[in-house]
Amino acid sequence: MITVFLCFFLSGVAGLMYEVLWIRQLSLIFGTTSFAVSTVLAAFMGGLALGGFWFGKIADRRHDHLRIYALLEVAIAVYCLLLPFLFKGVTGIYTAAYHSIGENFYLMSLMRFAISSLLLVLPSALMGATLPVLSRFVVRRLDQFGSGFGKLYGLNTFGAMIGCFSAGYLLIGTVGVWRTTWIAAGLNVLVAVLAWRLYRSGSIEEAGLATSSASAGGAGSAGGAGADSSSTATPEGHRAFVRYQRILIMAVAMAGAASLVYEVAWVRILALVLGSSVYAFSAMLTTFLLGIALGSLIVSLFADRFGSPSRAFVVVQGLVAISAMAITPHFDRLPEFFITMFAKVGESFWSFQMVQFTCTVIVMLVPTILIGAALPLAAKAFTEQIDSLGRSVGRVYAANTIGAIFGSFLGGFVLIPLVGTQNAISIASVVNLSAALLAGLTLPRINLRARLATVGVPLVVAIALMATGGKWDRYLLNAGLFDSPQFALYNIAQKGFRDYIYSYDIKYFEEGTYANVAVSQEAGSLFLQINGRTEASTTSDMSNQILVSQIPMLLHPDPRKVLVIGLGSGITFGSVLTYPVDEAECVEISPAVVRAARYFSDWHSDVTRNPRAKIIMDDGRNYMLSTDRSTT
Secondary structure, eight states, X not given: OHHHHXXXXXXXXXXXXXXXXXXXXXXXXXXXXXXXXXXXXXXHHHHHHHHHHHHHHHHHHOSOHHHHXXXXXXXXXXXXXXXHHHHHHHHHHHHHHHHHHOXXXXXXXXXXXXXXXXXXXXXXXXXXXXXXXXXXXHOOSGGGHHHHHHHHHHHHHHHHHHHHHIIIIIIHHXXXXXXXXXXXXXXXXXXXXXXXXXXXXXXXXXHHHHHHHHHTTSGGGGTTTTSSOTTXXXXXXXXXXXXXXXXXXXXXXXXXXXXXXXXXXXXXXXXXXXXXXXXXXXXXXXXXXXXXXXXXXXXXXXXXXXXXXXXXXXXHHHHHHHHHHHHGGGGGGHHHHHHHHHHHHOSSHHHHHHHHHHHHHHHHHXXXXXXXXXXXXXHHHHOOOGGGHHHHHHHHHHHHHHHHHHHHHHIIIIIHHHHOHHHHHHHHHHHHHHHHHHHHTTOTTOOHHHHHHHHHHHHHXXXXXXXXXXXXXXXHHTTXXXXXXXXXXXXXXXXXXXXXXXXXXXXXXXXXXXXXXXXXXXXXXXXXXXXXXXXXXXXXXXXXXXXXXXXXXXXXXXXXXXXXXXXXXXXHXXXXXXXXXXXXXXXXXXXXXXXXXXXXXXXXXXXXGOTTEEEEESXXXXXXXXXXXXXX
């Protein structure tokens, strides 16, 4: 059985290596936009849900689970090796669609989503199928469900963390995208060989079937060890359990949605503290996966001892909300912690990564451990009989993943732009509490007083935390200390931390769909900051902003059509319009940047309202690929 767990660990390593690779490759094809990355993640999770749901049914009808698992791993390897060639064909499809749709950014975003889904849904579905298939093999009795499923899910997620770290930090930069793809495919093939050899040996598979058959008439098959009702074998008990399954599956989907809202919000706030580099994002994702893996492995030690896994799931949902609300008000202290840690550990690359990882652990680890504990408990509570274990695991996994898809979209494109990051976290906590209420107030075999106690205590604590939590200090979060920590340390030594932070006056701040955008002022000078990093100012880099446009304009014998990628402060684009050009276009992806550029109107003659200037809302690379601008 150790070999089976090792195989699923390696499957997790390969799976997240692929996801990192796909985001990297599709970002080059679709542009490095939030829509592109989010649609990749949504398609990936959608495929996982589809594969888990359908193969859960298949797993319950088959007895050759290791054989199916080996074939799934081979199919994943083959398809993922073909994907880079499929990616090359996407550009032509995308260009043709652009000429048909025109400059409609949102319709083109839907096209990106459709293309990403078509490319990624099959391998993602194959990956999603492996969990119910192996769960059906590993779990021989329902009174061992929590241990078996928790270990499987935890080890797979721990492998995913290793895959994310190795691809993001080591492999892609060292051996490149193509060789990293081969390494991931090699892991799939290795897993397939190991699983096939175990299947051919027959000993483990036959032992599993014998144990399952022996337990078919015992307590394990009647639902007593997995489900919350010891009387589900009776028609009335079965009907009551089915009704509760419907409620539980809704609560699981709500929990999945809340977890991805948290992740999106945490990534957004940590980008202000750590920056938006590939390494910072890898640290965030690695920490998120580490917490889920630890939670699953920890709960696997105790899940089979819980008399009511449903009640434990309800308690965990309340604790997720409490942990998130307890730590959220203190996020604006992270920049000070970051710069203090940086001063102590030094300036080397790995020291800087250690500081980043420490910050992500402070934000994410406790809530994600609880999030990781929830799914094994829900799956155990949902499973009534050993013969339906694969279907039950598939349904719970699919519901959680579908909720995660919705949460990813809701967090990034609705909640943060409309109500802000801090309020988005509060809403996610409310969703967790709602899931606890939904599943807790209908708990089977528990009287009303016990139900109210189960949901009431975390509800009161969470509401108290919401009521007493303060608002974030924008000056602290927008300090951008990561941008030039040595410069920040020098100024802090001269002025003191607080005086340095508050020496800037924030004139404009917006949490947009793509980034946090701010305009700050100090001693009459303006600074444009995107995710905390200063991208333009009216100080020493004014000459750079002007020369970026003036040099090519002077070198060209007769410039008539001009395209500027990225508006920024607008000074570069405004400098272009000092020439009598026929057509001047600027491609900018963030509406918040356009609004921020108006604060620099005295330096670019209000280029955002100039009738000669055309600002196009799109990704620059996509626009170049989809039009003839690169050849004119």
